[in-house]
Amino acid sequence: MDQLDKLKKEWQSREQELPKISYNDIYKMLLKKSSSIVKWIFIISVAELLFWIGLYFIIPEDNMKLMHEMGIGNIMYYANIIHFIVFGIFIFLFYKNYQSIQVTDNTKMLMKNILNTRKTVRYFVFYNVGMFIVSSIVIDSFFYTNSNKLYNVMDFASKGVPQENFANVFIIAQILVGIVVIGLLILFYWLVYGILLKRLKSNYKELEKMED
Amino acid sequence: MNKELEHSFVIQLEKNQNIVHKICRLYTHDQDSHNDLFQEITIQLWRAFPKFRGDSKFSTWMYRVALNTAITLYRKSKRRINTQDFESISFKIKAEEYDDTIEQQLKLMYGAVKKLNDIDKALVFLYLEDKSYREISETLGITEVNARVKMNRAKEKLRKILNP
Numbered sequence: 374m375d376q377l378d379k380l381k382k383e384w385q386s387r388e389q390e391l392p393k394i395s396y397n398d399i400y401k402m403l404l405k406k407s408s409s410i411v412k413w414i415f416i417i418s419v420a421e422l423l424f425w426i427g428l429y430f431i432i433p434e435d436n437m438k439l440m441h442e443m444g445i446g447n448i449m450y451y452a453n454i455i456h457f458i459v460f461g462i463f464i465f466l467f468y469k470n471y472q473s474i475q476v477t478d479n480t481k482m483l484m485k486n487i488l489n490t491r492k493t494v495r496y497f498v499f500y501n502v503g504m505f506i507v508s509s510i511v512i513d514s515f516f517y518t519n520s521n522k523l524y525n526v527m528d529f530a531s532k533g534v535p536q537e538n539f540a541n542v543f544i545i546a547q548i549l550v551g552i553v554v555i556g557l558l559i560l561f562y563w564l565v566y567g568i569l570l571k572r573l574k575s576n577y578k579e580l581e582k583m584e585d
Numbered sequence: 586m587n588k589e590l591e592h593s594f595v596i597q598l599e600k601n602q603n604i605v606h607k608i609c610r611l612y613t614h615d616q617d618s619h620n621d622l623f624q625e626i627t628i629q630l631w632r633a634f635p636k637f638r639g640d641s642k643f644s645t646w647m648y649r650v651a652l653n654t655a656i657t658l659y660r661k662s663k664r665r666i667n668t669q670d671f672e673s674i675s676f677k678i679k680a681e682e683y684d685d686t687i688e689q690q691l692k693l694m695y696g697a698v699k700k701l702n703d704i705d706k707a708l709v710f711l712y713l714e715d716k717s718y719r720e721i722s723e724t725l726g727i728t729e730v731n732a733r734v735k736m737n738r739a740k741e742k743l744r745k746i747l748n749p
Contacts, residue, residue: 377740377747380694383687384713391606394623399595399602402627409625409658476629476653477636477646480707481726483653569660572703576656579704583731 411474411487413569418467418494425501426460429453442526445515456504463497484577491570502558506551513547594634597643598627604644604714605651611699611706612655626654648711649724656703690747697746705739712736 440446470490476483516523520540524530529539598605605626609619630650637646698709704725711721722732 377694377743380687380690381713381715383691384694385715391603391610392619394599394602396595396599399598399627400591402624403591403595403631405624405628407625407628407632408660409629409654410660411658413660475633476650476658477633478653479649479724479726480653480656480704483657483726487657573657576703579702580725580727583704583727583735 410569410573414487414491415471417565417569418471418490421494421498422460422464422467425497429456439526443516443519443522445512452508459500463493463500467493467497481577481580484573484580487573488570488577491566498558498562502555505554509547509551513544517544590634594631598630598647601644601647604647607714608651608655608710611710612659612703622655622659625659626651629654629658645720648714648716652707652710652724656707693747694743697743700746701739701742705735705742708732708736709739709743712740 437446437449440449467490470486470493474483474486474490478486517540520543521536523543524534524536524539530536605623606619608626609622613619613622630647633650637643698706698713701709707725708721711724716724718729718732718736721736722729725732727735
């Protein structure tokens with residue numbers, strides 16, 4: 374008989390010295406809160422959804438007024454409507470994927486559903502960052518080409534900002550802010566999901582490898 | 586109704602708790618994490634219990650939920666590397682059948698299994714628990730053929746560790 378098979382027999386026939394948890398202690402555990410990875414993914418994902426949606430509500434009134442005065446108020450209004458429809462679709466997909474996570478599925482399916490839920494939120498963030506970059510480029514180039522109008526509308530003269538070089542300084546400041554924001558986002562994702570999903574991803578890969 | 590359900594669940598888990606302890610012992614490195622994982626598995630089992638229809642054995646259903654929790658859902662609080670714990674594993678053996686070689690080999694094998702990756706560990710654990718390849722493949726979500734191939738590789742790894 375193979376050494377391993379012999380050990381298998383021993384493994385089963387000998388009772389290992391395992392702890393015994395009493396009926397009452399098990400009962401108490403039912404009341405405890407889970408700290409599973411799925412719970413954390415859910416909390417972080419909802420926070421991300423709220424963060425990006427919330428950004429639209431904290432944009433100051435002045436900003437919208439500025440857009441109107443610059444003559445692009447209507448375009449921004451319709452862009453925002455489309456934006457919220459896309460938000461709605463993402464929230465629906467996130468909810469649907471989250472609901473499909475069942476601990477009673479097989480291991481591979483469970484991992485796949487967790488990763489899919491994450492993927493939805495990741496695409497949501499990609500969409501937002503993408504929109505942030507695209508709209509920054511469009512709006513900034515519009516402002517750049519209409520810098521005189523912007524200078525007057527924002528009344529920079531009374532704030533003591535010299536008009537000469539105004540457009541260049543404005544655009545450089547916008548680009549720097551954009552880079553810092555994107556840098557912080559990348560750092561956030563690298564830290565949070567790097568730590569949270571590393572083990573899950575490597576185990577999923579291991580299972581995928583088996584099916585090659 | 587809820588009380589009845591709780592009672593029935595706790596009774597069955599208490600009876601089958603060895604399965605959960607064995608998994609906790611394989612996937613954690615100290616007593617605190619062991620207890621932590623045991624609790625998380627209990628919570629996951631309890632949450633899934635209303636859907637347990639009894640068309641399979643409670644223990645069979647438990648293997649799946651417990652392994653899924655250990656491999657996928659459980660968040661290790663701290664990665665503590667502890668290699669001493671293998672030594673503390675002991676098996677209850679009747680005095681007359683005590684065989685030092687087998688005891689040593691079991692310890693060695695236990696240590697070897699703990700060194701495998703999470704998926705291989707699950708495969709070997711189910712094999713040691715005498716589960717069929719069909720059951721193993723259904724638990725992990727791979728084909729039966731691949732379960733066999735993978736198991737042979739894992740066994741090979743173990744043999745090498747046992748016979749350096």
